[in-house]
Amino acid sequence: MWTREQRYRRLEEATPEEIASLLEIVHACPFRQTFHIQPPMGLMNDPNGLAYFDGYYHVFYQWFPLGPVHGVKYWYHMKSTDLVTWSDEGPAIRPDQDFDSHGAYSGSALERDGELYLMYTGNKRDENWLRYPSQCIAVMNQSGEISKWQDPVISKPPNGYTEHFRDPKVWKGDAGFCAIIGAQRENLTGTVLLYSSPDMETWKFDGELETSLPNFGYMWECPDYFELDNSGVLIFSPQGIETKDDEFQNIYQSGYLIGNKVNLASREFHHGEFKELDRGFDFYAPQTMVDPHGRKILIGWMGLPEIDYPTDKNGWAHCLTIPRELSIQNGKLIQTPVEELQALRKQKIKVQAHIENEIKSIEGLAGTTFEMKIKVARLDAAEFGIEFRANDRKKTVLTYEAKRKRLLLDRSLSGEDVGIEYGTGRACSLDSEIVTVHLFVDVSSVEIFINDGEEVFTSRIFPEEDGQDIRFFANHGSVDMTVEKWAI
Amino acid sequence: MWTREQRYRRLEEATPEEIASLLEIVHACPFRQTFHIQPPMGLMNDPNGLAYFDGYYHVFYQWFPLGPVHGVKYWYHMKSTDLVTWSDEGPAIRPDQDFDSHGAYSGSALERDGELYLMYTGNKRDENWLRYPSQCIAVMNQSGEISKWQDPVISKPPNGYTEHFRDPKVWKGDAGFCAIIGAQRENLTGTVLLYSSPDMETWKFDGELETSLPNFGYMWECPDYFELDNSGVLIFSPQGIETKDDEFQNIYQSGYLIGNKVNLASREFHHGEFKELDRGFDFYAPQTMVDPHGRKILIGWMGLPEIDYPTDKNGWAHCLTIPRELSIQNGKLIQTPVEELQALRKQKIKVQAHIENEIKSIEGLAGTTFEMKIKVARLDAAEFGIEFRANDRKKTVLTYEAKRKRLLLDRSLSGEDVGIEYGTGRACSLDSEIVTVHLFVDVSSVEIFINDGEEVFTSRIFPEEDGQDIRFFANHGSVDMTVEKWAI
Known part of the structure; x- marks a missing residue:
């Protein structure tokens, strides 16, 4: 006080x-x-x-x-x-x-x-x-x-x-x-x-x-x-x-x-x-x-x-x-x-990923501070998403619900709690299908630009220090994506 | 510059x-x-x-x-x-x-x-x-x-x-x-x-x-x-x-x-x-x-x-x-x-010393920050004095010339030089015989009160860190003193 x-x-x-x-x-x-x-x-x-x-x-x-x-x-x-x-x-x-x-x-x-x-x-x-x-x-x-x-x-x-x-x-x-x-x-x-x-x-x-x-x-x-x-x-x-x-x-x-x-x-x-x-x-x-x-x-x-x-x-x-x-x-x-901001980009990794009724990591794709661009090439899953700043216990999760064209950012398991009296999820619906997800992740924040800036999710997160894992998931179907990631 | x-x-x-x-x-x-x-x-x-x-x-x-x-x-x-x-x-x-x-x-x-x-x-x-x-x-x-x-x-x-x-x-x-x-x-x-x-x-x-x-x-x-x-x-x-x-x-x-x-x-x-x-x-x-x-x-x-x-x-x-x-x-x-200032006093040591045509340390009497009071009981040396913040190479020296009733503070060998364009010695003559010397020595300074404040020598000194020795000397005769020292 x-x-x-x-x-x-x-x-x-x-x-x-x-x-x-x-x-x-x-x-x-x-x-x-x-x-x-x-x-x-x-x-x-x-x-x-x-x-x-x-x-x-x-x-x-x-x-x-x-x-x-x-x-x-x-x-x-x-x-x-x-x-x-x-x-x-x-x-x-x-x-x-x-x-x-x-x-x-x-x-x-x-x-x-x-x-x-x-x-x-x-x-x-x-x-x-x-x-x-x-x-x-x-x-x-x-x-x-x-x-x-x-x-x-x-x-x-x-x-x-x-x-x-x-x-x-x-x-x-x-x-x-x-x-x-x-x-x-x-x-x-x-x-x-x-x-x-x-x-x-x-x-x-x-x-x-x-x-x-x-x-x-x-x-x-x-x-x-x-x-x-x-x-x-x-x-x-x-x-x-x-x-x-x-x-x-x-x-x-x-x-x-x-x-x-x-x-x-x-x-x-x-x-x-x-x-x-x-x-x-x-x-x-x-x-x-x-x-x-x-x-x-x-x-x-x-x-x-x-x-x-x-x-x-x-x-x-x-x-x-x-x-x-x-x-x-x-x-x-x-x-x-x-x-x-591209001047911040250090080591780059670029991969094509096919995710089908699973959650999976991609070898070499991890980090605590990074920029990551995901381009969705084909989507027939009911849901797909990304977990980041994750370890075995904690994760921040962005989920796309294909039918409702709705995105959900969930920080209930991000790490240390913040502002939970105002809920642990934020969501919005898109006008069109999802095409790109562009993340800027710093030690205790994430800024997510959807479809080249049509919507933005800006959030502090307070993950565990070893929370470096990045995982992709697709439910009831599959998604093909190109992922580019740069360490910052 | x-x-x-x-x-x-x-x-x-x-x-x-x-x-x-x-x-x-x-x-x-x-x-x-x-x-x-x-x-x-x-x-x-x-x-x-x-x-x-x-x-x-x-x-x-x-x-x-x-x-x-x-x-x-x-x-x-x-x-x-x-x-x-x-x-x-x-x-x-x-x-x-x-x-x-x-x-x-x-x-x-x-x-x-x-x-x-x-x-x-x-x-x-x-x-x-x-x-x-x-x-x-x-x-x-x-x-x-x-x-x-x-x-x-x-x-x-x-x-x-x-x-x-x-x-x-x-x-x-x-x-x-x-x-x-x-x-x-x-x-x-x-x-x-x-x-x-x-x-x-x-x-x-x-x-x-x-x-x-x-x-x-x-x-x-x-x-x-x-x-x-x-x-x-x-x-x-x-x-x-x-x-x-x-x-x-x-x-x-x-x-x-x-x-x-x-x-x-x-x-x-x-x-x-x-x-x-x-x-x-x-x-x-x-x-x-x-x-x-x-x-x-x-x-x-x-x-x-x-x-x-x-x-x-x-x-x-x-x-x-x-x-x-x-x-x-x-x-x-x-x-x-x-x-x-007596509140600063920590461990005390009190000794009687007889110094005669020699320079000597007193067991247990050393330090970098201290208060020390010297009372001269009897003096028949031509010169007597104290070296402090001393090691094998460096020392600050206070010398009393009995005949001239003159005190000399010499920092030529104190440690790092300071203001040497204005000399490395300071001196003054006393109205009466020397009776007490009262020193307050900090890491990089000394304040010496002579005869209960009749004269004061205030000086920065920049000694070596291991310069902890205290020595007394008498030339052409001897001196009897009581020395009290408190660590600070």
Whole structure:
């Protein structure tokens, strides 16, 4: 149990010796990742300030340094030239002003005049623990030095909205700067608010983004609006959505609306239905950026609020997803791993497999951290699937039910339990037959891209260290597949 | 060679991993002390803000975290209930404001209304590297939280003085608050300036303290004025004093004037001659505090500016002296180790020794960290002395020349060299015969109190790890002594 005092203890109060001993505990954790962005210690959550700036991809993330809890938040900074190797730039925005004294909360980045503008939510609480959110600006120069503007640019929520007013996403529109901010109406429903500014300094509240979801959860976090393939896309993370069949199984959701481009004058957004971005166990608060190749790249938080994780006992929690390129196909947002990730590939093995009413391993095919691509050539089994990070006792299982075109990820036997109050299975149905399964497996996570990104399952798993086996199975029939696997 | 950029790199820019790896290098150093305050990493210099407050002794010190160089300075905080065991309170004042952007330089502490007021020098440089000093206030509450006042209380040096204007020592006088500040006149001579204030906020420049040393070095650092045994005492650290016989051998000096109590109206100080506080190799910038027992306690920096030390290669430098109680005897400031240090004493050995035209060890008497008290009962040798931290090759030697009543500390063979451009011997003459020699030896230092504090030799030494031998010698005669030694 962490006291409020412990959760609001600042990094600056820790001695170097304390930091070193916290790191030592983290380093002893068997679940540290190898190719995912993870905090050096403490808890990470939302990715923030994604941008390509000054020759680098920049990723910041929400960070409480001194333990695996949601304490007072900093921005931590990583940068990369290739989206694969990340250099650790250390703490970036600190909660050191009155207006952000209880956390430098999530926000976004925009390049302007050779500097990177970071717009974020200052979270302040008073002695009665009442929350005062504001939207603030910090500016990073090309040396990586960050200076905050003296006062918030948006000092409080507009009338009619509660103190849940956060996560500005800023962009440059035709007529000036635009920002979209997650909010809660006074009737306790979630929405997003539009602001505009000629200079990033003076912001005008324009009104709500007019969606056809007036009563969809009690809060919308981390909104991200962008245009792609001639459509308008709103990604956000609503809280308070009820479970429906295979959908909305996690504590909080993360998904998107696709529609026409938003008319900023009327603020109208005509869109289709809300779809989940990910069908796995651990995915929240994604953010996007555009890179010089014109790619729209998404990175999510591979974690969820209010859930304990097995790494807590080693003083850290969570990681980010691999970067994924977005596109739109058939009214759906498609995520594919950025091609730069191929740089991670080491020893390759490629086999053709025929599996028939059996479960079997393939000689030489095993591992704890790997990329694996399965191409289904012919399928007449009722079910087929893959077990991975397995040993005699434990396994994570992906099963395809051919008749229902339904995929099921089962982590009931993965290893150490996590979030079991929200179930141990996640499932979704495909529009078409299964063709490809593409896995990225790290020490304590799996990201599974189905049919080149039509669906994605992103999940933490906490397997046993010798859980290296990979097995394939087919029931009531057979399957022919090509399997390519690269050690990472 | 450290670049300006490296020296002005902030702790806040370092990642936790970098801090841990810096600490690892420090921990591998064979010269880490066991009972002296030393920095966790980086460079320490002046003790700051000495105070007894809220049930604790507080010691802050000047600190550059990221290497063994004089970079951008922080205040680091240690506290103790007994002056022996110190708890590490971490970084305290950070150079995070415009007015202290290039260092939170030295200063002092004063309790007021249940809070500890820290008055310090804000050091700022502009793009042309011109220096702008100011005097600033930070306030620490009983939870150890420190908040800075928004603006310096003394924004610049008065007319007639250069930018060398620093190290405020503040106290509460009969008519209000007083501060004494180290300064340099425009004719490039050193002095100290008096300021007064009704409220710590508005300060009036009263003028110089009128001493009889109008031309004594080019700068006076770290002034400390206090009254003791009905006298006025001014301790300061003048720079630019020339060597004279055995005196003023170090690069910079540290000493005191004793006189009448200063008349704050006339600012006149009638005093005797300037005397060095310490006769060893490494002592500078001491500061004092009064404790609830009425004791005046002094702690110094066991180091000197502009000298390289063997620990530099392990990423740290310097320590503080043990706390010493001050008294005045025969117009001289007497320093004795505070009695609480007896808590450090472990195994004791006590022997009577007769040494005659020989050098000899005493069975069971050896060690690397220890306290040793020698009482001379009878002496008819021309010279006698002690070798310690010795092995077959190395030794540190204290020799007493009976005829001249002169003591000589020789570190030419101590171990790794340090500051040899300023010589390898330090000496002083006593007013009376030698009676007691009291040593505190740590892994890489020795503090020697002669005749119950009449003279003190404070020095870093960097011996070989197996240098544990202790030997006594007498030439041209004999000496009878009682030796008490405690392992620490």
